[in-house]
Amino acid sequence: MDKNSLAARDAAAIAKIQTLRFNPLAATGGAGSYLQDEDGRRILDLSASATAAALGYGHPAVIEAMTKAAQDMAGASLLMIPNEPATALAEQLLAVTPGEGERRVWFGHSGSDANDAAMRVASAATGRGRFISFIGSYHGCLTGSMSISGHTAMTHSLPRPGLVLLPYPTVYRPRFTPEEVLAMLDYQFETTCPPDQVAAVFIEPILSDGGLIVPPEGFLKALEARCRQHGILVVLDEVKVGLGRSGKLHAYQHDGLTPDMVVFGKGLGGGLPLSAMIGPAAILDYAPAFAMQTTAGNPVCTAVGGAVLDVIISEDLPARAAAMGEKMRAGFVKLAERHEMIGDVRGRGLAIGVDLVASRETCAPVDATMTAKVIYRAYELGANFLYVGLNANVLEITPPLTVSEAEIEEGIDIIDRALGDAASGVVADQSVQAFMNW
Ligand SMILES: Cc1ncc(COP(=O)(O)O)c(C=O)c1O
Known part of the structure; x- marks a missing residue:
């Protein structure tokens, strides 16, 4: 890593006790539902900074x-x-x-x-x-x-x-x-x-x-x-x-x-x-x-x-969250037809959990490393979100309340690919070691 990069300077100056990182994203800006990384890449923020950015970034x-x-x-x-x-x-x-x-x-x-x-x-x-x-x-x-x-x-x-x-x-x-x-x-x-x-x-x-x-x-x-x-x-x-x-x-x-x-x-x-x-x-x-x-x-x-x-x-964002959330959950349910790893899709409105399992029969959770790999790969493909759960196996999807239908589709498409790639071993264990902190 370039020692002058934001990520490197952050690692050298910011106390670890204050951080909970799920991928290498270091943000240099943000607009609407997107953050911008150091290379100018737009990353769809499906977490809304852990729900703090309720209206996305830079709302007028x-x-x-x-x-x-x-x-x-x-x-x-x-x-x-x-x-x-x-x-x-x-x-x-x-x-x-x-x-x-x-x-x-x-x-x-x-x-x-x-x-x-x-x-x-x-x-x-x-x-x-x-x-x-x-x-x-x-x-x-x-x-x-x-x-x-x-x-x-x-x-x-x-x-x-x-x-x-x-x-x-x-x-x-x-x-x-x-x-x-x-x-x-x-x-x-x-x-x-x-x-x-x-x-x-x-x-x-x-x-x-x-x-x-x-x-x-x-x-x-x-x-x-x-x-x-x-x-x-x-x-x-x-x-x-x-x-x-x-x-x-x-x-x-x-x-x-x-x-x-x-x-x-x-x-x-x-x-x-x-x-x-x-x-x-x-x-x-x-x-x-x-x-x-x-x-x-x-x-x-x-x-x-x-x-x-x-x-x-x-703007009746609660009603919008209900409608958009339904659309998003339906998207994940559809993904579950192709990804055995999805055991359950749940939530209300735009607070959605995708529960990843090692076996649908037993509902045994995936190993936390697998969850971290899905999240890491999704970041590489352009989306940011985190995991929750006592077994560290639930993708937490909480986009800004202003998220558009097109952004929801983009998010589902990225997670679709990330699930497939993580399952087929595209992400190395060592890539996610730094991102499994709870
Ligand atoms: C339900 C709930 N309560 C309280 C908190 C703490 O909020 P904060 O991190 O703003 O102090 C959180 C943070 O994740 C939370 O999810």
Whole structure:
């Protein structure tokens, strides 16, 4: 590798603890659904920067909002001084997120900090110190949000004491039925985890990093009912699949939930650092100076958040995601006729998982090396995406919500070829060694 290349300079200067790389792409620019690599090659981004680029790259509404807010900046912080874009975005989020009673909005920079703030304030306000979450869940990489995450790649950090981790039931390759999971929870409540010690349950409406798993019908609703019985707050982590991606504005609406608190991130900022958390005033007004970050809620990021939300709603991107997602899933189902490696195609809207298997009969996952090879080869052929799942065998496809039909076809064609090439040994083991980091 040329030592002056961006990739080489990145490797020499950027801390590995902050990276999760799936291919050698080093981006020098981006427009719409495409990133540009160092050789000027256009790479179709079927990940949308892990869903952060909800409207793709360089969307005019984002550029306009960012430029306008930066040209006449109403401070750089929400801590000590209110600003119009933050207030307006909070009002807008409250208006589009169903809920009863007085509610408030908290702003942060990332899904991690928003989940962190949510758990800390839920605990302080209820006087309860325990949480429930799921094996395979990912709520963030800060001390708090990581401590309630259950991803197998994160066992370098200990879970929070008192955490109850439940299996997330699956339809494909089932291990525990929804009823069994609920029975496990009941047993915990009866024995070592008195429910009045539990502040909240954190739920991903689609278990994303845990394998793009859509919950079996009725499961989350039954879990919600259990929590209601015991005064346990229901917190919906919509960071990855919220705000239109699932085909509805809120992914939890597919399951008919009425959460107490909702956490947004990633796509809300359209690529800028922005997260938000909505909850009852009785909780989020718990005490001033409780969850502060100086530049959170700054007018530039919140102006962009407002513009992103406007586009999502005015252009009905949830409906578009539903339609485009259906088209894309149909494309993968068709590929499955020719590629034995595809065991399952699932998801909602433009949050799609392609589960790769070594055997359709047993549903045994492919070796992680094979998944990495498919992704590497797809990059060579012009597309970027990543893998998820406790067995590192699920292709996660989350293109920008603005992706076109032609781009979907291009993406499917590239993955078609990548599957074939990876299966026939075109990619060497050593090519992917650096790209199997979770
Ligand atoms: C469901 C979910 N919650 C929280 C996070 C953390 O968000 P961030 O990386 O912006 O801190 C992620 C990131 O992947 C996520 O998928």
